[in-house]
Amino acid sequence: MTRISSFIDTIWAYLPGMIVAGWLAFQITVLAILLSWVLGLVAALMKTSSHRVVRMPADFYIWFIRGTPSLIQIFIIYFGLPQLGIRLSPFVAGVIAIGLCSGAYVAEVVRGGLLAISKGQWESARAVGMSYALMMRRIILPQVVRVIIPPLTNEAVNTLKNTSLLSAITVMELTLFTQMAIAATFRPFDFYIVAALLYLALTTVLSRFAAWWESKYQIS
Numbered sequence: 001m002t003r004i005s006s007f008i009d010t011i012w013a014y015l016p017g018m019i020v021a022g023w024l025a026f027q028i029t030v031l032a033i034l035l036s037w038v039l040g041l042v043a044a045l046m047k048t049s050s051h052r053v054v055r056m057p058a059d060f061y062i063w064f065i066r067g068t069p070s071l072i073q074i075f076i077i078y079f080g081l082p083q084l085g086i087r088l089s090p091f092v093a094g095v096i097a098i099g100l101c102s103g104a105y106v107a108e109v110v111r112g113g114l115l116a117i118s119k120g121q122w123e124s125a126r127a128v129g130m131s132y133a134l135m136m137r138r139i140i141l142p143q144v145v146r147v148i149i150p151p152l153t154n155e156a157v158n159t160l161k162n163t164s165l166l167s168a169i170t171v172m173e174l175t176l177f178t179q180m181a182i183a184a185t186f187r188p189f190d191f192y193i194v195a196a197l198l199y200l201a202l203t204t205v206l207s208r209f210a211a212w213w214e215s216k217y218q219i220s
């Protein structure tokens with residue numbers, strides 16, 4: 001009972017701060033996901049282009065991001081860009097770095113969805129005189145979304161977990177706050193368990209939202 005009471009007292013003192021830090025991690029995740037979707041869609045459309053000049057930047061972006069560690073990419077954005085005169089706050093640098101990292105994987109997911117659409121769909125849209133933008137908005141992308149929701153959900157969860165890397169650039173997200181609490185209390189097991197449960201709660205929220213989104217598209 002003494003051990004349990006001590007655990008509750010210690011965790012209770014730091015729990016509000018952990019919740020705030022978890023909320024910050026969730027905010028970064030949402031912004032990074034939105035950025036990754038924009039970058040992923042653009043890169044996927046460029047990569048599926050018939051023009052080599054258009055494909056090359058997308059190929060390089062995906063090759064570089066997928067071939068280098070996420071932590072190195074975060075360091076490049078936060079520590080490297082100031083040498084070029086671009087200074088970003090840890091929060092903004094974190095959103096950009098995580099968004100860039102996730103965007104390369106989203107691009108491959110979207111590209112796979114585009115390739116899953118039969119050529120007949122593309123040809124039929126062109127045959128009725130649709131412009132490329134209208135064809136993508138009305139015919140192609142709605143079908144792609146239905147295909148890519150499950151892999152996008154997995155990537156969103158990975159994006160949330162990657163926010164833990166931002167502790168390396170002093171973003172006061174859940175992992176860094178947990179490390180500070182451990183340094184003050186010398187109770188790593190207790191705090192890492194609570195941090196794991198909070199991350200689990202956040203990933204569950206994302207998964208539930210994705211399940212609702214998927215069911216909505218299935219109904220429509």
